[in-house]
Amino acid sequence: MGDIIKLTLTLTIISAIAGLAIGVVNDKTKDKIAAQQEQARLEALETVFPEGVRIVEMKNLGAGVVPDLYWIAFDDSADTVLAGYAFEVSGIGYAGDIKFMVGVGIDGNILGLTVLDHNETPGLGSRVNEIASAKYIWYPVGGDDGAKPWFKEQFVGLSSLKPIIIDRNLAEWHKLDERTQANLRNNNAVTIITGSTITTEAFTRAIGQHIAGYLEELGGYCCPATRKEIEAKKAVEAVAVETNDNEDNDTALLLD
């Protein structure tokens, strides 16, 4: 009997101390972690939109298919002209969901794509983020050779309103010459990561399933819309305002 009490007590005390320790660390790091996540989101937004646009975070209060949170970019030069939208989309990959952010222009063309979260096989599906650097190990100096993440790059300029075709006859995009790459673009087609067809399909399927519906509901892709029109059209509420480089004061307008 006394034995049981001693065993229980020992485990209870150790668990309590462990819980307390994790609680303290969590308390100390949670602001920092939130800031890092915010930073990651900002960086993602910067990759999916072209340079020089003003990005505004929007909350969807209507029922529809549009996700609760999405982003709108305004062309900086005109300020009222819509440059595009960004959405967070999930596709079913080889190992769980692949979460990515995709920026689309008002014409439905993809402006940029970036992966937020995935659990794909290291060395295969995880190559969605690969930067195919042509640098060799014995030239350590020289820095950036301008290589971009080719898998995401190949989506830029494709239409999200038409199905994106997967071309299985060609090798990976970054190994092709410019003419073949242009041909792929004309056909609205991408190449696969060798050995990771399911990973590639996760992107094309998710884009095909969701983006056209979102754009239709937001009504933006038929004609360039002004900010006023969007606000009139949708019950939207802007929660945060991100100014890229010009600190203009009409941001308050969106917070009304």
Next chain:
Amino acid sequence: MIAKELKRGIITENPILILALGLCPALAVSTSVKNGLGMGLASMFVLACSNVIISIIKAWIPEKVRIPCYIVIIATFVSILQLLIKAYTPALDSQLGIFIPLIVVNCMILGRAEAYASKNNPVHALIDGFVMGLGFTVALLILSGIREFLGSNKLLDLLVIPGFQPMTAFILAPGGFFVIALVMGVINYAQRKKGA
């Protein structure tokens, strides 16, 4: 003494290559040198911390519940490490994030707690944690170096030999088994030759 301890952790009692402990995480993360290094250092941190704590409280832990106690302590340090990595090195988090919880079930850490920390004083336990963690890291670097080179013709994300066609199988689990088996075989052969 330090040299002797280092030799024990890295060579004569190397956790992966000699004691065959912690093979699961070793196979999972040794696909690239970067991952291997990150996982090795993370494991070393957890091992050193848990070894010290277990060594300090060993007298108060009843024999019957010692394993659950060890696991709680190890899991605590892993959780703390995960929060710290998320907060201060987001790049490492995106690369290693899903593998960090694997450290809890790394039998190298429980094995050292049971075999060493629970029988020795905190200072020795700390040294043991460091040298064993270092041995784990060195073994991971060897395995991941071979796998990254053969599997993708790269080391630290840089290309190695122009025109070399990489063998993707080495990045996958079967390749991992081959590489571990071959490295262990070479070490066994060398030791037998030395003994004879």
